[in-house]
Amino acid sequence: MTLSLNKITKTFGEVKALNNVSLEFTEPMIYGLLGRNGAGKTTLLNIINGRIFPDSGEVLMDGIPVADRDELLSKMHLMGEVNYYDDDLKLKDAIKTADGFYGEAFIVAEAHRYAKLFELDETKKIGKLSTGYKSIFKCCIALALDVPFVFFDEPVLGLDANHRDLFYKLLIEDYSRKPKVIVLSTHLIEEASPIIEKFVIIKQGRILLEKSAESLAQYASSVTGPKEKVEQAVSGCQILGRSFIGALETAYIVGKLSGTCDGLTVQNIDAQRLFIELTNTDKEASL
Amino acid sequence: MEINNESQIPIFMQVADALRDAIFTGAFGEDTQIPSTTEISIAYRINPATVLKGMNLLVEEQLIAKRRGVGMFVSIGARERIKEMRYSEFSKNYIKPLVLEARKLELTDEQIAALIKKEMKTDDTKSE
């Protein structure tokens, strides 16, 4: 199954939240949707799942528009930041409701198992949960679903290190058993990146980069050494950013250094560093 | 084994290294089954595709082999082969950097040899 976004544009007042975005989710894979606050990640996920509607463009599943089609909408799930569950619903009743809506695609026993692993009290009402536990509960529902497309918007927000670790573990377990398209939108790039197979970086409402983890690792490198030497070596390269400690310079460049690198340290840069260099504003970069 | 996200070594290489190490130390004995891709990826919170890529390196090196419908098994003689591989890379991985650094420090050959001898002695006393 293919889910494709076709030239999606969305404005909120004066702000262009998404600008002509086209994107495809095809093979079962864990995608990482990265972007800074306000880059348009949540807007994108909300549009895909029909919570809001684009000004122009459409979301297609195998070529058929998703909007207004229950049979397609129910093949997706978005674990979102905002709580859409009734606050006065008990957890166990919310699980029952999810079961009613998703039917066979929702594995009730799994939901209970996840809730137990996270030590959720199912007799509690959703409104009584802390922000972290609300996220956890929404994750439990999403993980128990066997639909072809599952989206997580900041799933680990407000979770402690142990719960985050457990979430990643369960996510991989779930994914290995039932391969599907999983889209993970997160700010915690470092801890999520080993899980991610394909990175989608979004900046100011546009797709900046779409690369497999492998090619992302090769995408850029850093060159460190005395300022003049570094500048000489990287001239002609596409430079993403520079940082200085006194006369010691680190330049982040696209690709590898082609010329000599005598006396210079050349290193690969990880996803997090690359993300920062790609999405820095000029002001931040000058600091 | 610990996977280091920030390491310069790609994660799939780290996985391969860890598997070789486990075979070499005997944790994964010859002719026994090694954990599945899923088990490994869950244990280290890394993508199954990455684990598979690491495993495939070992398959290419004929250290492990797939048995249809069962899983991956450590090949007979794998341990010996890893030893050979490590031996052949010993010079490149350990001696060459040592010599390079020693040259930068302008150490004489005698000094280097003495330092090695000394280190070996302390290591011997420790292990006793």
Place this chain on the structure above:
Amino acid sequence: MMLKAPFRKAALNNLFAVAIFYSFIVLFMIVLPLLAKVIPSWNIHMNVNGGYESFSMIFMFVLGLTCVKDNLKACAVFGRSRNTALITGIMALGTVAAVLAVLDSVFTPVTSIITGGFSSSGLMNMIYNMIPEKPFSYFGTYLVWRLCLYCGITMLGFLLSSINYRLPKVWRLVFWIGFGLLLLVGIPLSVDNMAIATVLARFLDFAIASSPWRFDVTMVVCSAIAAVLAWLIQRRAPVDRS
């Protein structure tokens, strides 16, 4: 369309509210008049005429107001479209209207028998001067009339709530104040104006007061218009963040 689950959820939610509401009403409508009879010193003259309908109307209006958001949210999180949310929401309201119409049609005569008041009395015989001979006469007519009345009222609430849902925060205030002014000032003023009052009176006479069946048709038409307007409003509405 996959209507079952959202309908079930919305209907169950509503019926739960009905159960609580109706237990109170029955208690109030039967126990109080009986007590008043037993304790004459209370000297309360209970008139239950039209009582059930008045309460049910208010209840249906409020239910129409409140059900929009819950249903939209549930459909948004569990993979259903706007159309489904709207249709199942209206279906669930219709179910409640039917349940209340039946309950009211049964309890009105029953109450009047128990409390020894008039035989079956309600809003309809006040408007149309239909004096029942037996407690359960006009049962069918009454049942349908009530159903249509409740549908009309609840759809008004549904429409208002849909408008409210779509409006930005500041405009909501303006909208509700405007709505209040229309009710409190606009209608009395227009009644004062002879020309408008005549037109209004003629319309009401024709559409509502002339016969119960014509009232039914008016209510169904109004409900349908409200439903279409609500659909236009909700079709592409973003799901509320709060």
